[in-house]
Amino acid sequence: MNAWLEKALHDVAADATALRTLFPAVGRRVGRGPSATPGWTVDDVARVRLLRAAPGAAAEMPDLYRYGDAAEKRAVLHGLSELDTADIGDAGLELVADALRTNDTRLVTAAMGEYAATHLDAAAYRHGVLKCVFMGIPLAGIAGLARRTDGELRRMLRSFAAERTAAGREVPADLLPLLHEQDA
């Protein structure tokens, strides 16, 4: 393992507040290329490992997000889904809501992970999915679609598709199977 990361994991295990200065440095220490986890970069993986290693990371996450650059914010969003949600509870919802307000595809994608699938209420989850579709984010990256897609979301997506078709624009191919499902 990267010697810097090894020491960093040790430091945050002893004191979670060490995350405040280690988190921003990760990219230049471990790299920023793709990792073995689909959709995650090497620095995403390392940052989430740091969150896992730090006892009480949940208390640090809101400020890591607030003061983070886009890469740090993305890692905190990934972390919401990866850490024990009992520690975080509903506290991550504000971060997810903030990310879903941006127009940064990296943040919107990361926001729609398992944490969002578990914690967002029906209206927020539907609008999260619709925003992803609108921004051209592949549906494969959105957690919980199979269990959380309901009649109202299908209606919204069909309406989106109708609007696109009327404008002579393409409907994303990965949307079609969802549109053809029958409402329960």
Place this chain on the structure above:
Amino acid sequence: MRIFDPHIHMSSRTTDDYAAMHAAGVRALVEPAFWLGQPRTNVGSFTDYFDSLVGWEPFRASQFGIAHHCTIALNPKEANDPRCAPVLELLPRYLEKDGVVAVGEIGYDSMTAEEDKAFAAQLALAIDHDLPALVHTPHRDKAAGTERSIAVVRESGIAPDRVVLDHLNELTVRMVKESGCWLGFSIYPDTKMDEDRMVAILREYGTEKVLVNSAADWGKSDPLKTRRTGDAMLAAGFTEDDVDLVLWRNPVEFYGQSGRLSLDGEAPEAEFAGNSILRGARK
């Protein structure tokens, strides 16, 4: 002529300036955190500004083929406001960001006890975060302020070759040269220093450890003063290599001490938070 402007406040400048700077040869710059003209009244104003220096502004610069880095600090003027001073506690988070290449601008404005405290604390942060420091010398009582700044730098334990004292003039250049710190000169239309006086200083003191900047901001200033100085150097008989040393290799060496300079001319980011600055249909 390739130019690295080591001190310019691009947040106050227009896209026309970026285009003109690129046309003049500017390929890299450092934007120090400083006062905004209108005093800030709370810590959140600083953090939003810092976010912009590591987020939106580098993105804007990249659209014009210019590498943008910044320095982060509580400036001396606002160090005197108790509503602003608590931002010191948040600096460690920002001093680890990728685009941050020094602690600055720090130093003195009116040489108060509060400024003493913030100056010393931030030199300690520079040591902790393994960063160089950019020290602003005061507009009023400049010679005394510069002398006192050198003493504070010496006391802090930071290596003098990791510190630049900026906005120098004929009366302060010698003491800074003798201190072992880098020498910064801000070339302004009317005040501070002009390009012909700059050439005379280079003749007398040499080109070593000299940084020339435009310090352009929201006041009367000119982002092309770096280029004008290069032209004045050539007209006065300096070689192209001398100009390249002063306008490119020196700032690269100084800020390169951070280990965080990125001058590879990467392709511009397509969008920042979904917004393109070029404002037209993308083709």
